[in-house]
Amino acid sequence: MALLSVSDINVYYGAIHAIKGVSFEVNEGEVVTLIGANGAGKSTTLKTISGLLHPKTGGVEFQEKSLLGVKPHKIVEMGLAHVPEGRRVFLQMSVEENLEMGAYTRPGSEVDPGLEKVYAQFPRLKERRKQTAGTLSGGEQQMLAMGRALMSSPRLLMLDEPSMGLAPILVDQIFDIIQSLHKAGTTILLVEQNAQMALSVADRGYVLETGKIVTSGTGAELLNDESVKKAYLGG
Amino acid sequence: MFSTIVSQVINGLQSGSIYALVALGYSMVYGIILLLNFAHGDIIMVGAYVVWYSMSNLGLHPVVSMLLAIIACTLLGMLIEKLAYTPLRSAPRLSLLITAIGVSFLLENGFQLIFGAGAQTVPTLVSGPSLSLGSVTVSFPAMLTLVVSILSMAALTFLVQKTKLGKAMRAVSEDMGAAQLMGISLNRTISFTFAVGSALAGIGSVLYLCAYPQASPTMGSMLGLKAFVAAVLGGIGSIPGAMVGGFAIGLAEALVSAAGLSVWKDGVVFAILIVVLLVKPTGLLGKPIVEKV
Numbered sequence: 247m248a249l250l251s252v253s254d255i256n257v258y259y260g261a262i263h264a265i266k267g268v269s270f271e272v273n274e275g276e277v278v279t280l281i282g283a284n285g286a287g288k289s290t291t292l293k294t295i296s297g298l299l300h301p302k303t304g305g306v307e308f309q310e311k312s313l314l315g316v317k318p319h320k321i322v323e324m325g326l327a328h329v330p331e332g333r334r335v336f337l338q339m340s341v342e343e344n345l346e347m348g349a350y351t352r353p354g355s356e357v358d359p360g361l362e363k364v365y366a367q368f369p370r371l372k373e374r375r376k377q378t379a380g381t382l383s384g385g386e387q388q389m390l391a392m393g394r395a396l397m398s399s400p401r402l403l404m405l406d407e408p409s410m411g412l413a414p415i416l417v418d419q420i421f422d423i424i425q426s427l428h429k430a431g432t433t434i435l436l437v438e439q440n441a442q443m444a445l446s447v448a449d450r451g452y453v454l455e456t457g458k459i460v461t462s463g464t465g466a467e468l469l470n471d472e473s474v475k476k477a478y479l480g481g
Numbered sequence: 482m483f484s485t486i487v488s489q490v491i492n493g494l495q496s497g498s499i500y501a502l503v504a505l506g507y508s509m510v511y512g513i514i515l516l517l518n519f520a521h522g523d524i525i526m527v528g529a530y531v532v533w534y535s536m537s538n539l540g541l542h543p544v545v546s547m548l549l550a551i552i553a554c555t556l557l558g559m560l561i562e563k564l565a566y567t568p569l570r571s572a573p574r575l576s577l578l579i580t581a582i583g584v585s586f587l588l589e590n591g592f593q594l595i596f597g598a599g600a601q602t603v604p605t606l607v608s609g610p611s612l613s614l615g616s617v618t619v620s621f622p623a624m625l626t627l628v629v630s631i632l633s634m635a636a637l638t639f640l641v642q643k644t645k646l647g648k649a650m651r652a653v654s655e656d657m658g659a660a661q662l663m664g665i666s667l668n669r670t671i672s673f674t675f676a677v678g679s680a681l682a683g684i685g686s687v688l689y690l691c692a693y694p695q696a697s698p699t700m701g702s703m704l705g706l707k708a709f710v711a712a713v714l715g716g717i718g719s720i721p722g723a724m725v726g727g728f729a730i731g732l733a734e735a736l737v738s739a740a741g742l743s744v745w746k747d748g749v750v751f752a753i754l755i756v757v758l759l760v761k762p763t764g765l766l767g768k769p770i771v772e773k774v
Contacts, residue, residue, distance in 0.1 A: 296662060297661075298658060298661065298662075317661075317666070318661040318662060319661055319663075319664045319665055319666045319667075320664075322661075322662065322663065322664030323664055327662075328662045330658065330659060330662060334656055334658070334659035334662075335659075336651070336652050336655045336656060336659065337655065338651070338655055338768075339648070339651060339652065339655070343648055343651075346645075346648065347648060347649070347652050347660070347663045347665070348663055350645070350649065350663045350664045350665050351663075351664035354645075394663070398663075398664065
C-alpha cells in the first residue's frame with residue numbers, strides 16, 4: 247500500500263480547471279518527482295495534498311487515511327510536511343524560531359533533539375541561528391525551509407521548486423541534501439522545473455502538462471525518453 | 482511653571498499608558514488579519530459598564546468588579562471575532578471593516594437601549610496615598626495606572642517573544658499560509674490574539690475608570706479613536722510602536738493642555754494622524770510595506 251496516493255483529482259481555481267484527473271502514488275522510502283513547465287499544475291497538486299486547496303472530485307489518501315476535508319494544520323500533524331514554493335520562511339523571525347515553528351505540532355521535548363539533527367545536517371544554519379531569516383541568502387533560506395519542515399519529523403516531505411532562483415553551485419548543494427535525506431530513509435515528493443536534476447535523484451517521476459499526467463516512469467527511463475528530452479531536457 | 486509642566490507630563494503618561502494598552506489591541510489584530518477593528522474601543526465601554534453594574538447593582542468589591550470587567554472584555558473580544566469576523570475570513574477586507582463598524586454601532590446602541598443614554602457614575606475604585614515630589618504630587622490612581630500598564634506591556638512582550646503561542650502569532654501575522662503548513666491552527670491563533678488584545682482593552686478600561694469614574698454608551702468611541710491614532714503613529718501592526726504611540730499621544734495632549742490650549746486637545750491628536758498619514762504612513766516603528774513578487 248502506498249504511503250501517499252492521489253486518485254483522479256480535479257481542482258479548479260474559480261472557473262479554471264487547473265488539475266484534470268491526476269493520479270499518482272508515492273511509496274515509503276521513495277523519491278518521486280513531478281516535473282513540468284510553469285503553470286502545469288505542479289504546485290497546485292502539492293497544495294491540494296496539504297489541504298490548502300480542495301479538489302472538486304477525486305481522493306487523496308495518506309497512510310490509508312483520506313485527507314479530504316482535513317485542515318492543513320491537522321495534515322502536518324499526521325506527518326506530511328510541505329516546503330512551499332518560494333521558501334516562505336518567516337523573515338522577521340530568527341533562524342532558530344523558524345525551526346521551532348517547524349516543530350509546532352511536536353511535543354516540547356522533541357524540539358532540542360530536532361534542532362541538533364537539523365544543525366548537524368545544515369551547519370550553516372547553526373552559525374546563523376540568532377539572525378533573522380531575512381538576513382539569509384537565498385540558498386540559506388532554502389536550507390532553513392527544508393530544515394524547518396524536517397523539524398516535524400515527517401513521514402513524507404514535499405518540496406516545491408527547491409532550486410528556484412538559486413545559483414548553480416547552490417542547486418547542486420540542495421540536490422546533495424535531497425540525496426542524503428533519501429539515503430537516510432526520508433520519503434520525498436519533489437516538484438521541479440529543473441527536470442534534469444530532479445530525474446537524476448528520483449526513483450520515479452511523473453510528467454505533468456496543463457493539468458494532466460502525460461508520461462511516467464523511473465527516473466532513468468524518463469531521462470532517456472525522447473519526448474521528455476525534447477520538452478524538458480533541452481533536446 | 483516647572484511644576485505645572487511636570488504634573489502635566491505625569492497626566493500625559495497616565496492617559497498615554499491607557500492609550501497604549503488600547504492601541505496594542507488595534508495593532509495586534511491589524512497585524513494578524515489586516516483588520517482595523519473599530520469595535521475595539523467599544524469593548525472599553527462594555528468593561529466600564531461591567532464595573533459599574535457589579536459595584537452599584539450587585540454590590541461586589543471593586544477589585545472583584547475590575548477582574549470581572551477584564552474577563553468580560555476578553556470573552557467579548559473572542560465572541561465578536563467568532564461571530565462577526567471568522568465567517569468573513571476570505572471576504573474582501575472592506576467587508577470586514579464595515580462589519581467592524583457595524584459591531585461598534587451595535588454595542589453602542591445596544592447599551593444605550595439597555596442602560597439609557599446618560600452616564601452612570603462609578604463608585605471610587607481605588608484609593609491610597611499620593612506621592613509628593615517637591616511641589617508636584619502624583620495621585621495614587623496615576624501611579625497605579627503607570628505600574629499596571631508597564632507590567633502588562635512587559636508581560637505581553639514576554640508572551641509574544643518567548644512563548645510558543647506568541648511565536649505562532651508572529652508567524653501567522655507574517656505569512657498565514659506558511660504558518661498553516663507548520664501545523665499552526667489559524668482559528669486558535671487568531672482567537673488568542675483577540676483575547677489578548679481585548680484583555681488589554683479591559684485593563685485599559687478599569688484604569689480609565691480610576692481617573693474618570695463614569696460609564697456611558699459612547700465613551701469608547703473617542704478613547705478608541707485616539708488609541709487608533711496612537712497605533713497608526715507608532716506603526717500599525719507593530720507592538721512596540723503601539724506602546725510608543727500611546728505614550729506620545731498622551732504626552733501631546735497633556736502638553737497642549739499645559740500650554741493653556743486644552744480645547745484644542747482632540748484637534749491636536751487628529752492633526753497628528755493627518756500629518757503621520759501624509760509624511761510617514763508606516764508610522765514611527767512600522768515596517769515599510771513590501772510588495773510581494
